[in-house]
Amino acid sequence: MAEFNFSELTPDLILDAIESTGIVVDSGLLALNSYENRVYQFKDVENKRYVVKFYRPERWSDQQIQEEHDFTLELLAHEVSIAAPIALQEKTLHIWQQYRFTVFPSVGGRQFEVDNLEQLEWMGRFIGRIHAVAASKPFVFRPSIEPLAYLDQPLSQLSESRIVPAQLHDAFFTILKQVIEATKSRLFNVDNIRLHGDCHPGNILWRDGPTFVDMDDCRSGPAIQDLWMMLSGDRANQLLQLDVLLEAYEEFCEFDPQQLKLIEPLRAMRLVHYMAWLDKRWSDPAFPAAFPWFGEAKYWEQQILSLKEQLSQLNEAPLSLTPGY
Secondary structure, three states: OOOOOOOOOOHHHHHHHHHOOOOOEOOOOEEOOOOOOEEEEEEEOOOOEEEEEEOOOOOOOHHHHHHHHHHHHHHHHOOOOEOOOOOEOOEOOEEEOOEEEEEEEOOOOEEOOOOOHHHHHHHHHHHHHHHHHHOOOOOOOOOEOOHHHHHHHHHHHHHHOOOOOHHHHHHHHHHHHHHHHHHHHOOOOOOOEEOOOOOOHHHEEEOOOEEEOOOOOOOEEOHHHHOHHHOOOOHHHHHHHHHHHHHHHOOOOOOOHHHHHHHHHHHHHHHHHHHHHHHHOOOOOHHHHHOHHHHOHHHHHHHHHHHHHHHHHHHOOOOOOOOOO
């Protein structure tokens, strides 16, 4: 719903919604960093900290949100450290006026360090544990990571937008279409499992080990989707990180080495999807305020360069580990 905004989500409405679940709020609302939804931290009268998330209308169906909750609670039941929704009045998904919302425990910690091999080993084990549970059954309602949603629809969205400066239009769409064509040609069928889906360092809190947060983008897809965003630096560093990550991962879940060939196609899909997501949400006042550079020519010049670099990466030999991979 591209034109939707949260202008009617007032502090009074938020407090009334929370208290409709039986929680008595004792503090003000602290807005947390979220653009797709609206997320606030608060304390109750017993000094317990919570987080409440109000879902963007029409993005997910009730069934899709409930499936996200059920998957998260399933992981928690298998002792995966994850911020899971709290069942209040025997349900996790609540509705107040036009808004759907969920209450979570407030969890703390520092950001995961992508260049810390010890932490990366922990991450490999925990993602392996997540995938061992995830592979036990499929999603029914959540979507998959596939070209239509991550390449074709974003191309259509950007083509119909006026956000790309006229003087850069031809250069941008020429390289964008080349990247999309190259990405599609490098995709192949693998076994899909339930995924976190957006497993980047910003969604991992570290305190005596990782705690996973924000399952809002959980989808079906290849296992490598939850692993490749752990990699950073040059090719040599990525190979070292990949070795550490997969050795720990395979303590709990077998990995298909053929999926390493999907790293750059998945990176390209994320790059294309992200640009279209910003454009789609541009009518929400929070987005121009948070991403003012999106409408500037300099940003689109940088994107042209990024797409050229990504095309070069797609044409390089994929990461590979030997022996065994």
